[in-house]
Amino acid sequence: MIPFKSPLFLKDQISATELPCHDNLLIIDRAVAKNMSPEFLRAFPFVYLVDAGENLKSLEQFPQNLSEILQVWKTNISRDHTIIALGGGSVGDFAGFVASVLKRGVKLIHIPSTWLAAIDSAHGGKTALNVQGHKNQIGTFYPAEKIYIFKDLLFQQPSERALDGLGEMVKMALMDTPPFISDLGDAVEESSENILWRYLEKAIAGKYKIVLQDPYETEGLRKLLNLGHTMGHALEVHYALPHGQAVTQGLFFALAWSRERAGFAEDDYEKILKVFAQLNLKSQIQENSFRPLSKETLKEFLLKDKKIDGSSLIDFIFLRAPGQAVRQKVSAEEIVAEAARQGWCQ
């Protein structure tokens, strides 16, 4: 088994020269491939172009995708071969799953092309497919053998994508021991991209610190990484927000609730709100750019995976203090009540 902490290579410029192209398969987001140099693409004998997005992760599409991969990858594939996944989260989830099951597991290299993937999803070995539209119902734990992060590839993205990255970056900073979060606030004279690039390794190291204590998410510890994700996911789905921006909103919610319920200190709260403001991360409630969810919609969403067993308890991640995330069981009703109090639903 490949160890959970994948060796990380940060480089300024993308290049195929140090990648194991020979005989291996590049799975690449079609939109990203358009921006790559012909030399880069030509270096790979076998290329499978995919359209990023949730449809790529559909189990119903998977047999067709896999059969195309076997047609494209014209070699006697063995477990020593490598799949190189170049793209954002959905491409990594899909290609990672393929790598984990093909021939009972070929090697895997991630090259994240989005800030979100570079900070978060490329690390920690989770792969996933969706089943009939339900996200991540199947998957594997299958860490990449190596992860390459190329600065020029990340900076190619439209600059609003940096806002997505900042959501997960701030989350990692909040979970890390201070002064990570205040350092982020001090960097405000710079562009969001420069801030992300500067703190990328630190955020990744923070994620590994948690993942390595609970690689298969059996101890509950790894769930702490879901800070901001409960409400974030609801907003992501209902307002089609980009994941990172939804997480930012979820962090506003979780922090305000942590102040009420987990003893998060008022002065820390004020400091963190200042960091958010310095990074140009705004609460949609404060901005009035937000049509509140109905209480029923939110409750239904929170419970939708709880089907039959009658339990409506949900793992919610609170912050006791910067660097001290804790998991508590709360009811869907409590979340809805707090969301109403804060103005997220009515």
Place this chain on the structure above:
Amino acid sequence: MIPFKSPLFLKDQISATELPCHDNLLIIDRAVAKNMSPEFLRAFPFVYLVDAGENLKSLEQFPQNLSEILQVWKTNISRDHTIIALGGGSVGDFAGFVASVLKRGVKLIHIPSTWLAAIDSAHGGKTALNVQGHKNQIGTFYPAEKIYIFKDLLFQQPSERALDGLGEMVKMALMDTPPFISDLGDAVEESSENILWRYLEKAIAGKYKIVLQDPYETEGLRKLLNLGHTMGHALEVHYALPHGQAVTQGLFFALAWSRERAGFAEDDYEKILKVFAQLNLKSQIQENSFRPLSKETLKEFLLKDKKIDGSSLIDFIFLRAPGQAVRQKVSAEEIVAEAARQGWCQ
């Protein structure tokens, strides 16, 4: 991760009382279910009936099968839940794969219903699906948490199924240190079923001894378990032989070749042929019950997975002496020439 050596429970009578039925899913071969008591089946709140065979392992069918499983298993499935797989090899391969990917891995219990599964496929953690008719192209390494072997369940099988089991049993005895193989020969006054039951644990222990040295089949050691399988698989496919009986024929081939090429001693060879005869395992060549393959068919079969890369070298397992299996690269041409010499093809 579950350890590769699964705790083994051998019992005389099948019973649901010590199985974790509550909230868990039984995946069971429909044909086996017909012979189970209503009490046994009623003990499971969620049952998914499957038709054993290669079609069950089809990736193309997998999305449909998985969606049916999610409909049947009406609970809030978490990674603490268990799939109990009751059936032969195909049921175990399928249910094991489902368990390994659902929610990134739920728990798995195997209850093999065939001798072959009880001796071989239930142990060692290999799961598999077929892709467009090509066997075991995808899969996972996912050992069961527990394996229950029930004597009455195995003895329910038609007694010709014991012949299948004897193939893998003799293979394990040949790979084990003597006197396992001669002990088998000494047990001839008994029924094949009684012999299989008596030596089951010893054969399983022999398999684990190899698997534990190379759980992910990265060191080549685990491939030694393919003794008898190269020619065996060709005969299995071309004459629709049951797997275990095909392995028996493959063992005749491998032993005769080992005598020529790997220094397998003549007197050991004679002794082993005597054991085969005592167990009523016959070489189809000696019996003249065999229409030889054409050389072209055999060569094509041996190379079919070697597609593009031009290498026609195949890992063949020889026996230097009882208990001393070795792996050597041989060309398809060499296998065909030896098969012609022995009369398996012409």
